[in-house]
Amino acid sequence: MSDLHLKGPEELNQDTGAHLHKEVKRVWRKGAERLVLDLAATRCMDSPGGAWLLKISDFLRKHHARLECQGDRGDVSDFLRLLAPALTSSPPLPRKRTGIFENLGGVLIAAATELRQFMELSVDAIYWTLIAPFEGKGFRFNAFVDEVHEMGVRAIKIVCLMNFLMGLIIAMLSAKQVESFGLQIYVANLIVIGFARELASVVTAIVVSARTGAAIAAELATMTVQEEIDALRGMGLNVSQYLITPKLLALIVSLPCLAVLGLISGVLGGGVWGVLVLGFRPSVWYTQTMEAAYMDDLTQGMLKTLFFAVAIVMIGCHNGLRVTGGSRGVGLMTTRAVVMDIFSLICIDIVFAVVFYYILG
Amino acid sequence: MEKALIEVRNLITHYGDFRVLDGVSFDVRPGEIFMIIGGSGCGKSTLLKHMCGLLKPTSGEIRFNGRNIADLDEEALSVMQHAIGIAFQSSGLFNSMTVGENIAMPMREFGEVDPELIDHLVRFKLSLVGLSNAQYQMPGELSGGMRKRAGLARALALDPELVYFDEPSAGLDPIMAAGLDELILKMKGLLKTTFIIVTHELESIRLVADRILMLDMGRVVFCGTLDEAAACEIPRLRQFFDRQPDEFISQRNLD
Structure with missing residues (x-):
């Protein structure tokens, strides 16, 4: 005979279910094909009781046997009807891990x-930004003005503050290094050349990518999720x-302006250290700064910001538009946009450094 | 008479200067399906949020098992909220977790459940709502009806005394909506759960409700059984049940 018989408790709950599970394991013998559970005396069951029943059913299935409930009535019968698919079939398996x-x-x-997708979006955006307006197709001027205000005007304070502090820090550190040679006045040269060629544009672009790039990605991602x-x-x-053209044009206009303000703030930051701590007269520091300032450096630095602007907007839009999966997706894509922004800024910067300082001298 | 599970007395609440609920009073009895009906903007969702303890009223009382929710400190409120399950209109499932993890989450966080049993308890809850195979699926892979059922399974995770269900049938096809109504009736019968449901669906109201509360512009228009509603001649109630349009819809809402 390959059947086992057990009687169900009066009330199937956490404790009696655990006891029944133990009882099944105790009476279990190899070769048994069926466990008949007599539930005639069972008046009611609760959630943990039902979960224990599923656990018993899984145990039996693992041993190639099945659970058969008999004599059930009332609410217990209704429960078992709802549980029937889970009692008679194997539990769903977790997703298989894929191979290398x-x-x-x-x-x-x-x-x-x-x-x-990125190339398609970029080509589309470039067409609508550079070509379509000349073909008489609509350009949203009001949206462009709003974006310039949002991306440019409202970023002025943070951009100036960051650059000012960077100028201060660089002056502080470099003055210490050249102190023993008595060349502290050349810190003014270092600051103006450094900011004009590199720092103003890069620091400004990083601030803007964290501020505007993240906002673009989050905005478009939320719009995508909400259809x-x-x-x-x-x-x-x-x-x-x-959506993209007003943002793209706005940042192409705003970022160079912000970078110029960043340059002025950085040089001011260095000047504050030079005058207040190193003790130079303001006119001396000013003359030294102006002697070291070349238009070429400024042009190279500002030219970069145009490419930075395109990268920040396109990466933000691209990530925002390909979001899937609700709120978590929005968060993931926003983070991804900022990381990609900063990585791309560094890549663009390397290309410029190679072209201007190695190839063109 | 049986003691009420929820007693709301003279509830008044404001958003800024605007009075959203104006002297609302009613009782919800244990084990019943209590439906809150009314037009858009009449204060249904605000009332639901007060009953969950998410908002504090300007004045009045909401008693859950005899305790005034407004008087509870944060810890006591949190304990009270464990006895309440909430199924949201858009399911409220966490998209970053599988359906099974969504249901297991309250069990792990608050339930006194044997950790070994959680997996089976999750399957049990999913079986009750007919989703025993969806345990490892992500919420984004489910249809609207399945998501609502999974949301209900999560609301039932801790075997609450009371479940709030916001618009169960909204956005569902009639077959799915009827299935969900049947499911609510089954859960009421099997788990002895009290349901408070906010809805507009006349068919659901007729099939499922034990008693209904109708709100209009923050005031209670009617509270009673379906038979009483059928016999009642209050114009706003008749208009709702007879699906008559409101001629001065915009003026009413602006008042």
Whole structure:
């Protein structure tokens, strides 16, 4: 005989369920095909009781046997009817982990797909920004002005503060290094050249990418999740024209202006240290600064900011538009946008450094 | 008469200067399905938030098992909230977790459940709502109806005395909506749970409600059984049940 018989408790709950589970394990013998559980005396059951029943059913299934409940009535019967699919079938399995080659292939395909999407979006945005207005297709001037205010005007304070502090710190550190040679006045040269060529544009772009790049990604990601982007497309509006172009043009205009303000703030920061701590007269520091300032340095530094602006906006938009999975997706894509922004800024900076200081001398 | 699970007395609340609820009083009895109905902007969601302890009233009392929610400190309020399950209109499932993890989360955080049993308890809850195979799926992979059922399973995770369900049928096809109504009735019967449901769906109200409360512009228009509602001649109630449009909709809302 391959059947086992057990009687159910009067009330199937946490304690009696655990006891029943132990009892099943105790009476279990190899070769048994079926456990018949007589629930005629069971008046009621609760959630933990039901969970123990599932656990018993899983134990029996693992040993190639099945659970059969008999004599159930009333609420217990209703419970068992709802539980029937779970009692008679195996529990769902956690997702299978993929192998190393599957993962590698997945990464490559995802990277290629993302690159294609980024290129498509960039071409679309460039068309709507540079070509379409000359073909008489609409340009949202009011949105552009709003974006300039949001991305440019409202960022002035933080950009100036960051650059001022950077100027102060660099003056402080470099003055210490050249102190023994008595060359502290050349700190003024270092500050103005450093900020004009490199620091003003890079520090400003990093501040803007953390501020504006994250905001663009979060805004577009939220719009995507809430189907606002689909609504735009459904109305026959082009997302690039409607959303990206005003942002792109606004940052192309704003970022160089912010970088110039950043340059002035950085030089001021260095000057404050030079005058107040190193003890130079303001006119001496000013003359030294102006002698070291060359238009070429400034042009090279500011030229970079145009590329930085394009990178910040396009990366923010790209990540925002490809969000999936609700609130967590918005957070992930915003973080990703900022990380990609900063990485791309450094890459652009390297290209400029190679072109201007090695190739063109 | 059976003691009320929730007693609301003369509840008044404001958003700024605007009085959202104006002297609302009613009782909810244990084990019943109590439906709150009314037009958009009448204060249903605000009332629900007060009953969960998410908002504090300007004046009046909300008693849950005899204790005034407004008087509870943060810890006592948190304990009270464990006895309440909330199923949100858009399910409120955490997108970063699987369906099973969503349901296990309150059990791990607050439940006195044997950790070894949690997995089976999750399957039990999912089986009750007909989703026994969805344990390892992400919420984003579920249909609207499945998400609502998973949200209900999470609301039932700690076997609460009371479940708030916001718009269970909103956005669902009639078959799915009818299935969800049937599920609510089953849960009421099997788990002896009290349900407070905010809805607009006339079919659901007729099928599921034990008693209804109708709000209009922050005031109680009607509170009683379906039979009493059918016999009642209050114009706003008749208008709601007969699906008659409001001629001066915008003026009413601006008042």
